[in-house]
Amino acid sequence: QVHLMESGGGSVQSGGSLRLSCAASGYTYYRHYRGWFRQAPGKEREWVASIGPHGDTGYGDLVKGRFTASQDNANNTLYLQMNKLKPEDTAMYYCAVGLPRPGYYGATYYLREEDFDYWGQGTQVTVSS
Numbered sequence: 845q846v847h848l849m850e851s852g853g854g855s856v857q858s859g860g861s862l863r864l865s866c867a868a869s870g871y872t873y874y875r876h877y878r879g880w881f882r883q884a885p886g887k888e889r890e891w892v893a894s895i896g897p898h899g900d901t902g903y904g905d906l907v908k909g910r911f912t913a914s915q916d917n918a919n920n921t922l923y924l925q926m927n928k929l930k931p932e933d934t935a936m937y938y939c940a941v942g943l944p945r946p947g948y949y950g951a952t953y954y955l956r957e958e959d960f961d962y963w964g965q966g967t968q969v970t971v972s973s
Contacts, residue, residue, distance in 0.1 A: 846870040846962040850939050853967030860929050860971070866922040866939030866964055877942045877954040878922045880913060882935035882969075892937070893924060894951040897944070902952035907933075929971045936966040 852864040864880070880892040893913040894902045901913050912925040922939055940960035945953075954960070 846941065848939050848941060848962055848964035850937065850964045850967035853937060853969045855970040855972065856929055858929060858931055858971055858973050861925070861927045862929065862969060864924040864926065864937055864939075864967060864969075866924075868920045868922065868939075868941060871941070871962075874917050875944055877944060877951060877959070878913075878915060879940045879942065879954055879960055880911075880922075880924045880937060881940060881957065882933075882937045883966075884932075884935040887935075889938070889957060891955040894954045895922070896949075896951040896954075900951045902950075902955060904955075926969070929969075931971045931973045934969060934971050936968050938966045939964045 847869045849867050856862055874897050877896055879894040881889050882892050883889040891904050892907055895913040910928045914923045941962045942954055942960040
């Protein structure tokens, strides 16, 4: 049984930083692709970032240059460092894990919800102006 649990969310002022964590259990971490998504009230869930088993990354245009995804394979933990936060970053943030798909090798291939098989419950990030 795969289980993902996010933490690290909270309230911060515009320009501030937060670091989200996603602790995973129940599977062999190193083969999978990992991702971060977010959903603001009244909006669809959107892709934030992905990271591959070898550390390659991809980012959505709205967060590129401000957010950094990383992973600690030894501890089965995924991170999202968020800097220069803006009020429009306010959302519930979810981590996700996807099985590798034959022929699709690279984090930038994993950016749709259907590319991921397991999801956490989310952690709220609120950025005030």
